[in-house]
Amino acid sequence: MPTAAEIATLESRRATRMRWWLSTPALAVVFLFAVAPLAVIVLYSFMEKGDYGDVKYWQFSLDGWFSVFFERGLFDDSIGIAQAHVSILWRSVKLAAITTLVTLLIGFPTAWFIATRPERQRDFWLFLITIPFWTNLLIRTFAIQEVFRNEGVLNSLLLWTGLIDKPFQIMFTDLGIFLGMAYVYLPLMVLPVYASLEKFDFRFAEAASDLYATNSRTLCHIILPMTRPAIIAGCILVFIPALGAYVTPRLLGGGKNLMLGNLIELQFGQARNWPLGAALSLTLTAAVMLALLVYVRVAAKSGGRAHG
Amino acid sequence: MARSHSVRHQRGFTFIALTCFFLLYLPMATMVVFAFNAGTTVGQLDGLSLRWFRAAWENDRIIDALLRSLTIAPIAAVIATAVATMAALATTRTAPYRGMSLKVAFINQPLMVPEIVTAVALLVVFARIKVWTGYTGLGYLIAAHTAFCVPFAFLPIRARLETMDLTLERAAADLYARPWATFRHITLPLLWPGILAGFMLAFVVSLDDVVITEFIKSAGQETLPTYMLGQLRRSVTPEMNAISTVFLGVSIAVVSLFFLLSRKKT
Numbered sequence: 001m002p003t004a005a006e007i008a009t010l011e012s013r014r015a016t017r018m019r020w021w022l023s024t025p026a027l028a029v030v031f032l033f034a035v036a037p038l039a040v041i042v043l044y045s046f047m048e049k050g051d052y053g054d055v056k057y058w059q060f061s062l063d064g065w066f067s068v069f070f071e072r073g074l075f076d077d078s079i080g081i082a083q084a085h086v087s088i089l090w091r092s093v094k095l096a097a098i099t100t101l102v103t104l105l106i107g108f109p110t111a112w113f114i115a116t117r118p119e120r121q122r123d124f125w126l127f128l129i130t131i132p133f134w135t136n137l138l139i140r141t142f143a144i145q146e147v148f149r150n151e152g153v154l155n156s157l158l159l160w161t162g163l164i165d166k167p168f169q170i171m172f173t174d175l176g177i178f179l180g181m182a183y184v185y186l187p188l189m190v191l192p193v194y195a196s197l198e199k200f201d202f203r204f205a206e207a208a209s210d211l212y213a214t215n216s217r218t219l220c221h222i223i224l225p226m227t228r229p230a231i232i233a234g235c236i237l238v239f240i241p242a243l244g245a246y247v248t249p250r251l252l253g254g255g256k257n258l259m260l261g262n263l264i265e266l267q268f269g270q271a272r273n274w275p276l277g278a279a280l281s282l283t284l285t286a287a288v289m290l291a292l293l294v295y296v297r298v299a300a301k302s303g304g305r306a307h308g
Numbered sequence: 309m310a311r312s313h314s315v316r317h318q319r320g321f322t323f324i325a326l327t328c329f330f331l332l333y334l335p336m337a338t339m340v341v342f343a344f345n346a347g348t349t350v351g352q353l354d355g356l357s358l359r360w361f362r363a364a365w366e367n368d369r370i371i372d373a374l375l376r377s378l379t380i381a382p383i384a385a386v387i388a389t390a391v392a393t394m395a396a397l398a399t400t401r402t403a404p405y406r407g408m409s410l411k412v413a414f415i416n417q418p419l420m421v422p423e424i425v426t427a428v429a430l431l432v433v434f435a436r437i438k439v440w441t442g443y444t445g446l447g448y449l450i451a452a453h454t455a456f457c458v459p460f461a462f463l464p465i466r467a468r469l470e471t472m473d474l475t476l477e478r479a480a481a482d483l484y485a486r487p488w489a490t491f492r493h494i495t496l497p498l499l500w501p502g503i504l505a506g507f508m509l510a511f512v513v514s515l516d517d518v519v520i521t522e523f524i525k526s527a528g529q530e531t532l533p534t535y536m537l538g539q540l541r542r543s544v545t546p547e548m549n550a551i552s553t554v555f556l557g558v559s560i561a562v563v564s565l566f567f568l569l570s571r572k573k574t
Binding site: 015018019026027030031032033036037038040044054110113114125127129130131132134137139140142143145147152153186205206208215216240241243244246247264268274277285289 | 314335342391395417423426566
């Protein structure tokens with residue numbers, strides 16, 4: 001007869017085997033088709049560029065990484081800043097940041113509005129936010145195009161009221177990209193902020209109010225600090241896809257107003273500079289990881305404060 | 309009572325919120341209205357008709373793309389849901405162990421990396437494999453879709469498992485039910501809404517994907533979103549309004565179903 005301890009050991013071995021068997025398929029799928037390709041990209045960023053796309057295998061070179069920020073002169077070996085790349089990087093960060101800020105300024109009051117409705121109405125408003133959230137990004141970008149184009153709703157309206165006498169150009173401008181991104185990413189801000197406000201204990205706000213705090217002071221000193229993790233979560237959820245956006249700038253920005261996502265595509269397509277494309281992809285990934293890291297830090301800190 | 313009501317009132321918030329809802333729906337409403345346009349001009353409404361829906365329906369390239377989307381999405385979603393369910397069980401139904409949170413982070417990895425980066429990474433790898441093997445079928449798209457659908461299926465299933473009561477499963481085990489019997493008769497029925505929610509998410513995410521598909525598809529493998537992207541880059545035809553309206557209708561149906569499912573008490 002095996003002892004109780006032996007049975008326990010056998011049981012735990014069985015459990016270990018079991019959980020490995022169960023998780024292996026998912027881990028394998030993600031490894032093969034998401035993690036491993038990223039590792040390949042890292043390798044590619046350090047190789048010599050091929051003549052017609054691809055790379056020259058096992059010929060290592062730092063040119064890809066070098067060209068992310070610098071370029072060599074056409075006629076001599078002078079080294080200058082790669083103006084085009086730096087300006088696209090800067091534009092991407094700038095547009096993503098403005099998009100995040102504007103979605104926050106509109107999204108917070110919207111989430112507040114939903115959270116302060118009577119319980120039975122809440123589901124209805126929430127439903128209205130969820131529909132765009134679930135609708136294909138491509139289709140929402142197309143919808144906003146209908147409004148922005150020169151013969152679109154906005155221009156027709158402005159022309160009709162006589163405020164302008166020739167169409168106001170929004171498509172193919174930075175303004176168009178930013179407005180389009182704010183439109184498509186807005187639900188990503190509203191939903192997490194709403195989730196937090198919905199659970200918010202309004203007795204804290206009432207206490208402040210009883211102590212003669214005005215509503216705006218209560219908002220700034222009680223509600224905003226206590227919902228900070230959710231606000232930051234919303235900002236991260238908007239900032240990350242906005243920074244790597246591909247579809248929206250492609251359709252609203254046209255050929256000239258590139259963002260980082262389009263620059264990456266260009267390197268794998270027309271420019272046929274795969275190592276540079278790989279290095280740019282990793283630069284983007286690093287920026288995203290940095291944003292996530294900041295989020296984890298800040299969320300951990302304010303989480304502790306809210307309960308402490 | 310009056311007091312608590314006033315704390316909830318912030319000046320201007322209601323106005324911003326209602327404006328926000330208006331602005332959110334104006335573009336989509338415009339798109340839907342123009343889908344029913346009887347005229348050909350993009351910006352001008354000349355009466356209502358279903359002609360663009362018919363035109364889209366009779367366009368072989370659109371139907372071909374639709375059928376391809378409807379081949380990839382269910383296969384990817386079924387595989388993703390199956391492996392995600394297993395992984396969710398492995399990360400909730402055991403005592404916490406070393407490496408568990410690492411597994412969870414690993415499975416969620418596709419969510420952390422920008423889509424365009426995953427797209428070019430897969431392009432690089434698949435381009436090589438295509439040269440080596442000569443195979444250019446739908447397998448690549450199905451594999452890629454499965455991978456990025458896994459976290460979307462994993463999240464709701466795992467959330468459901470975490471909030472589920474363990475008592476019934478323990479009781480079954482105490483009554484000498486074998487692990488498989490416990491799973492089959494206790495865990496699975498309770499988990500079912502989570503699995504369905506995970507499957508729906510995965511299905512919609514696959515159906516909607518445009519960036520990754522655009523980069524890794526072989527020649528002639530348009531899905532509905534990549535076909536639309538191609539068209540929108542050139543010139544907009546009223547057909548696009550019709551397709552988008554149908555897509556929007558599908559989204560509304562799915563959201564409604566999702567709402568009903570999630571409101572059912574456990």
